[in-house]
Amino acid sequence: MRVAIAGAGLGGLCLAQGLRRAGIEADVYERDPAITARFQGYRLVLSPTGSAALRGCLPQRWHPLLDAITGDAYGERLVLDPWLNKIGELGPGRTGTVIDRHVLRHLLLTGLAVHTGATLTGYDVLDDGRVEARFAHGDPVVADLLVGADGVGSAVRAVLSPQTTPTDTGVRFVIGRTPLTEHFAGLERAFGSKIAGDGVSLLLGAMRFRTPPKEAAEELAPEVVLPDVRDYVRWAMILPPDGSRGDVTPQETVLSRIEGWHPDLRALIEQSDPDNSTLLSIRVVEPREHWAPGPVTLLGDAIHATSPTGGNGANTALRDADLLRHCLTEGRRDLLGAIGDYERQMFEYGAEAVRQSLDALTAFVPQSESA
Numbered sequence: 001m002r003v004a005i006a007g008a009g010l011g012g013l014c015l016a017q018g019l020r021r022a023g024i025e026a027d028v029y030e031r032d033p034a035i036t037a038r039f040q041g042y043r044l045v046l047s048p049t050g051s052a053a054l055r056g057c058l059p060q061r062w063h064p065l066l067d068a069i070t071g072d073a074y075g076e077r078l079v080l081d082p083w084l085n086k087i088g089e090l091g092p093g094r095t096g097t098v099i100d101r102h103v104l105r106h107l108l109l110t111g112l113a114v115h116t117g118a119t120l121t122g123y124d125v126l127d128d129g130r131v132e133a134r135f136a137h138g139d140p141v142v143a144d145l146l147v148g149a150d151g152v153g154s155a156v157r158a159v160l161s162p163q164t165t166p167t168d169t170g171v172r173f174v175i176g177r178t179p180l181t182e183h184f185a186g187l188e189r190a191f192g193s194k195i196a197g198d199g200v201s202l203l204l205g206a207m208r209f210r211t212p213p214k215e216a217a218e219e220l221a222p223e224v225v226l227p228d229v230r231d232y233v234r235w236a237m238i239l240p241p242d243g244s245r246g247d248v249t250p251q252e253t254v255l256s257r258i259e260g261w262h263p264d265l266r267a268l269i270e271q272s273d274p275d276n277s278t279l280l281s282i283r284v285v286e287p288r289e290h291w292a293p294g295p296v297t298l299l300g301d302a303i304h305a306t307s308p309t310g311g312n313g314a315n316t317a318l319r320d321a322d323l324l325r326h327c328l329t330e331g332r333r334d335l336l337g338a339i340g341d342y343e344r345q346m347f348e349y350g351a352e353a354v355r356q357s358l359d360a361l362t363a364f365v366p367q368s369e370s371a
């Protein structure tokens with residue numbers, strides 16, 4: 001069986017690893033001109049489900065490396081004022097481990113055939129039941145199965161389910177990171193908490209690697225080359241609807257909104273890495289329309305994009321990858337039976353993940369300034 005995967009994000013790469021482990025050929029086609037072409041280095045919280053799915057797809061010999069490059073998710077989950085005084089509690093939160101997305105992506109890329117600069121533009125199902133994928137440049141590719149793991153704006157979804165389209169929540173947020181120095185370790189109480197004031201929320205999270213990823217790979221799995229990333233603080237500011245401006249940098253956006261806040265919070269933003277901060281919009285995709293199983297399917301954000309406040313987008317994409325791997329490789333079903341099994345389960349938990357993330361969004365979004 002030949003599988004073509006559109007999108008070298010977490011879900012697509014995880015599936016490719018899982019299929020490779022089972023001896024199935026899978027080629028990945030990625031739109032970006034290079035793997036490091038844009039900011040992708042934020043911190044993710046892996047839930048027990050997401051971790052188990054990831055392990056299910058990765059070769060067992062990399063599991064110790066995975067343990068070494070994750071950290072514990074912890075935090076008091078408080079609500080703090082701009083001077084870091086406690087004013088409330090966020091309530092029980094997610095448990096699991098934290099991992100850097102850029103590092104995880106490098107681990108997932110190891111040993112895979114990834115074609116970069118390959119923008120999928122459409123596909124046709126052929127008379128023999130296979131599928132031909134077309135790209136903006138280069139020759140088409142014929143495969144037994146095409147998996148659209150091409151994110152929230154999925155080109156595969158646009159053909160398979162044109163009625164399923166992303167909804168813009170209107171919420172924007174700025175995200176960045178700053179090296180975790182001894183000085184910023186003093187902000188411990190704010191890690192995992194929400195700092196609220198002046199109509200905005202600032203969220204901090206520490207990424208502490210048990211072992212620096214590059215060194216861990218050299219020691220535990222020399223065939224894996226991981227980036228040299230050190231501990232950092234991830235910060236994110238959720239803006240009120242219409243609260244973003246296009247003519248200032250992400251740091252300036254945040255600094256202009258935290259005047260008079262605790263000096264360590266301002267210093268944290270001032271000392272952030274300008275290449276690793278960006279303004280993002282929150283769009284969701286709700287899986288509603290079911291289609292008859294065929295040689296084309298979707299996974300991850302392409303079919304159930306969540307708000308990052310739910311902390312479940314990557315976990316659900318990894319779960320899809322492991323489930324699809326399982327359906328394709330275990331049991332004795334034909335291809336369409338396997339895809340049908342996968343889609344039935346994925347639709348159910350995918351829709352639930354989107355619902356949960358939208359519920360969580362309301363706790364973090366400040367009121368519109370024009371309201």
Ligand SMILES: Cc1cc2nc3c(=O)[nH]c(=O)nc-3n(C[C@H](O)[C@H](O)[C@H](O)COP(=O)(O)OP(=O)(O)OC[C@H]3O[C@@H](n4cnc5c(N)ncnc54)[C@H](O)[C@@H]3O)c2cc1C
Binds near residue numbers: 045119120152308314
């Ligand atoms: C700031 C932030 C924090 C987050 N924190 C968490 C968290 O703590 N926990 C969690 O579970 N989730 C989190 N998420 C969500 C998570 O990152 C995503 O849900 C996850 O990356 C989805 O994986 P994916 O493989 O479906 O899509 P993506 O990772 O978006 O990958 C899609 C890939 O497809 C490529 N592509 C797009 N179009 C085409 C095309 N036409 N042809 C070829 N390639 C194409 C893209 O370039 C991209 O590489 C967070 C997201 C953000 C933005």
